Amino acid sequence: MKTTSDLGDLRGKRVLVRSDLNVPLDGSTITDDGRIRASAPTIKGLADAGARVIVCAHLGRPKGAPESKYSLAPVAKRLAEVLSTEVVFADDTVGDDAKAKAAALEDGQVLLLENLRFNAGETAKSDEERAGFAGELASLADVFVSDGFGVVHRKQASVYDVARLLPHATGDLVSTEVDVLRRLTKDPERPYAVVLGGAKVSDKLGVIGNLLGTADRLLIGGGMVFTFLAAQGHEVGKSLLEADQIDTVKGYLDRAEKEGVEIVLPVDVVAADAFSADAAHEVVAADAIPADRMGLDIGPESSALFADKLADCRTVFWNGPMGAFEMEPYAAGTKALAEALVDITSRGALTVVGGGDSAAAVRQLGFADSDFGHISTGGGASLEYLEGKELPGLTVLEEGDA
DSSP states (O other), X not given: OOBGGGSOOOTTOEEEEEOOOOOOEXXXXXXXXXXXXHHHHHHHHHHHTTXXXXXXXXXXXXXXXXXGGGOSHHHHHHHHHHHTSXXXXXXXXXXXXXHHHHHHOOTTOEEEOSOGGGSGGGTOSSHHHHHHHHHHHHTTOSEEEEOOGGGTTSOOIIIIIGGGTSXXXXXXXXXXXXXHHHHHHSSOOSSEEEEEOSSOGGXXXXXXXXXXXXXXXXXXXXTTHHHHHHHTTOOOXXXXXXXXXXXXXXXXXXXXXXXXXXXXXXXEEEEESSSSTTSOEEEEETTOOOTTOEEEEEOHHHHXXXXXXXXXXXXXXXXXXXXXXXXXXXXXXXXXXXXXXXXXXXXXXXEEEOSHHXXXXXXXXXXXXXXXXXXXXXXXXXXXXXXXXXXXXXXXXXXXXX
């Protein structure tokens, strides 16, 4: 795949950049600007090279028509602050305002288009409909740079189809993300541990199956752990459980034992009588969860166990919190795991926080991005890569120039 350095002199050229600016909002207030900060270096580098930069992105899941709560206007303001330069904002994507402002750009200026998903063509399943919208986007620019790693697993107009219409390259962010994922899958330094959490085991089954042939250890926490405990015959009370996945999990447990992959499960959990920060809760053994309680975090003995299992690791990939970290009584497990990763990072290990809730958790709990080897901007894309799936947004970039 070409990078921006392979595009030659970009001065005066209109460069369409697909960024991932899908940040969480509380009203119009951005609560985590990590993706904006991660996207800024590519945009700044292009602008400094004299390109006329046209940034496109999505926010949330509008239904193919404008919705004010999903406007990128607050993002434009924050992006300008991060870049320390003006960011012109178009109030449409391929309409009159976008066309006029794109045509008026001068060398080194930056334009952000309104939310791509205000156009039904962006996410259309019809190849023809997507191609039509992609053609309108491509008409705004001379060159395309793909830098939205969080969407490269989607076959969408601004990710896949535009790259087939314009000379293209990967941005710095996508290049970095792919390099890190290759380090996780191509001869990783060992011991290699994968930590998986989050709500549903069904979301991670493909990853677990693929990594049983790669990782040395799998540490399981979060809501998904209760399906593993149930597969071992334990009572899980009112905890989150995917009963239809128990047989599959049993199969993975058997396979892991045969292949010498260590699966580490919690030995204690924080069990509450309701999903609430104010609920009565206590630490109980993982194999003795009361029938009227639900597990909402791994317990202190489990935190110590997980830290011990990570202490000698040279490579760690983590996706999914250990509990309901948004509520203070159930944040300790996720915090302890993050602290263990910070420790081994300081001793030279590659630690990768796999985006999504994991990235939000470490920031909410007060950790800096620099405390870890890499914080991904795309949890879903990372998981699909590790699952061995083809990512359309990367495949098209390998096909050569349009």
